Amino acid sequence: MAKARTRTVFFCQQCGGEQSRWLGRCPDCGTWNSLVEAQVERNPAPAALPALPKAEPQSLPTITADRFERITVEYDEFNRVLGGGIVPGSLVLIGGEPGVGKSTLLAQVSGALVQKIGKVLYISGEESVQQIKLRADRLGIREADLYLLAETSLDDALAAMESLQPRAVVVDSIQTMYLESLESAAGSVSQVRECAVRLQRWAKARHVPIFLVGHVTKEGAIAGPRVLEHIVDCVLYLEGERFQSYRLLRSTKNRFGSTHEIGVFEMQGDGLVEVLNPSAAFLAERSETATGSAVTVTMEGTRPILVEIQALTSPSAYGMARRTANGIDMNRLHLLTAVLTKRVGLDLGAQDIFVNVVGGLKIGEPAADLAIALAVASSFRDLALDHEMVYLGEVGLGGELRSTGQIERRLLEASKLGFSRALIPAAIKRDRINVEGMRLIAAADLASAIELFAD
Ligand code: TYD
Ligand code: MG
Numbered sequence: 001m002a003k004a005r006t007r008t009v010f011f012c013q014q015c016g017g018e019q020s021r022w023l024g025r026c027p028d029c030g031t032w033n034s035l036v037e038a039q040v041e042r043n044p045a046p047a048a049l050p051a052l053p054k055a056e057p058q059s060l061p062t063i064t065a066d067r068f069e070r071i072t073v074e075y076d077e078f079n080r081v082l083g084g085g086i087v088p089g090s091l092v093l094i095g096g097e098p099g100v101g102k103s104t105l106l107a108q109v110s111g112a113l114v115q116k117i118g119k120v121l122y123i124s125g126e127e128s129v130q131q132i133k134l135r136a137d138r139l140g141i142r143e144a145d146l147y148l149l150a151e152t153s154l155d156d157a158l159a160a161m162e163s164l165q166p167r168a169v170v171v172d173s174i175q176t177m178y179l180e181s182l183e184s185a186a187g188s189v190s191q192v193r194e195c196a197v198r199l200q201r202w203a204k205a206r207h208v209p210i211f212l213v214g215h216v217t218k219e220g221a222i223a224g225p226r227v228l229e230h231i232v233d234c235v236l237y238l239e240g241e242r243f244q245s246y247r248l249l250r251s252t253k254n255r256f257g258s259t260h261e262i263g264v265f266e267m268q269g270d271g272l273v274e275v276l277n278p279s280a281a282f283l284a285e286r287s288e289t290a291t292g293s294a295v296t297v298t299m300e301g302t303r304p305i306l307v308e309i310q311a312l313t314s315p316s317a318y319g320m321a322r323r324t325a326n327g328i329d330m331n332r333l334h335l336l337t338a339v340l341t342k343r344v345g346l347d348l349g350a351q352d353i354f355v356n357v358v359g360g361l362k363i364g365e366p367a368a369d370l371a372i373a374l375a376v377a378s379s380f381r382d383l384a385l386d387h388e389m390v391y392l393g394e395v396g397l398g399g400e401l402r403s404t405g406q407i408e409r410r411l412l413e414a415s416k417l418g419f420s421r422a423l424i425p426a427a428i429k430r431d432r433i434n435v436e437g438m439r440l441i442a443a444a445d446l447a448s449a450i451e452l453f454a455d
Pocket of ligand 2: 102103104126172
């Protein structure tokens with residue numbers, strides 16, 4: 001029996017695909033040299049768990065949509081990212097760089113969960129219970145129903161879960177857990193995968209949510225096993241610059257909601273504090289006079305957020321112009337630089353260009369194009385932009401300004417924060433937009449937008 005417990009398979013570290021033999025190139029995603037050997041359990045059904053009831057086909061109208069009664073905690077920013085709360089029985093992976101605040105976030109969420117649903121078990125393979133207690137003290141968490149366990153053996157952890165019967169479980173981190181029955185080391189693909197599968201089965205059978213902490217590699221993916229992302233229901237990333245206090249919680253996979261929502265927190269002396277008005281926070285330190293700064297409104301899910309975009313141009317030293325983009329896509333910066341050069345006639349060829357999104361937000365949508373291009377032009381020509389104006393619009397390859405979606409919601413948010421003017425693409429029908437206290441100025445292309453500020 002002992003012999004037949006495991007079998008050897010090969011996992012692609014890129015896409016998580018499973019192969020029965022080693023290949024130089026993953027047949028699923030085409031990556032070279034990405035397959036690693038792993039041991040998986042041959043007969044994984046653990047006898048200790050009750051079998052899940054067999055599913056029967058159901059007619060569509062008979063299915064009630066409120067199947068996911070969700071648990072909400074007092075952190076709205078956290079609930080929102082999960083799609084409105086925690087779904088019982090779900091397995092949620094929280095990734096992030098070391099020190100970003102994953103353990104802090106989950107300790108706070110655990111405390112809040114105890115108040116809501118009762119017993120929570122926090123299993124740590126990284127810290128002793130005394131260390132966790134110290135953090136909890138600092139965070140002001142005193143709940144008696146929060147149980148701590150320092151454990152790296154998953155079998156023992158599962159046994160503890162069975163005997164305690166908690167209403168929610170945290171496993172910090174999945175890379176430190178191991179199963180005795182597998183020969184490979186903790187953190188290896190097979191260990192991480194099997195541990196996650198076991199935990200998922202337990203979560204579903206007991207209808208209890210489990211949060212997994214996952215470390216990320218230098219490239220930013222959850223360490224080693226991409227396979228994890230296939231197993232869990234939600235993947236959340238906690239992001240933030242090491243020397244900035246803002247932390248963004250973002251979901252990249254969510255079986256129970258949209259993946260566009262973000263939660264904004266600030267790391268303070270006593271833990272993560274929700275930032276309920278991120279626009280105001282991101283604009284708090286804005287200089288009113290500097291050139292090379294433009295404010296835009298970006299949509300993060302359903303939420304409009306105002307951000308300041310800063311640009312700096314300076315003559316390059318070695319004839320090799322450098323471009324640095326922080327918070328925007330580098331290709332977008334190259335494109336906008338080319339448009340500014342070719343369509344507007346700015347001689348940016350010998351300029352180093354640095355662009356930064358203040359506050360650490362990453363902008364993925366082209367609506368910020370106009371603000372980025374104007375910030376660059378403003379720095380290059382030493383042109384002061386209007387500081388009570390927000391800039392919205394996509395820039396096309398011809399230099400034309402294209403309209404962006406949800407313009408009214410963006411303008412409303414800008415108006416709330418005291419902005420009184422907006423520069424928008426002429427393609428947008430201005431008479432259809434009615435935002436009190438907001439004057440709309442239209443420009444057809446980037447060149448005429450820049451002309452507005454030239455003296
Ligand atoms: P931690 O949650 O341990 O990070 P992770 O689990 O992602 O590795 O948080 C680590 C950092 O957060 C650490 O550098 C100290 C800081 N911190 C605060 O600033 N305030 C606090 O209240 C706590 C608990 C941590
Ligand atoms: Mg930690």
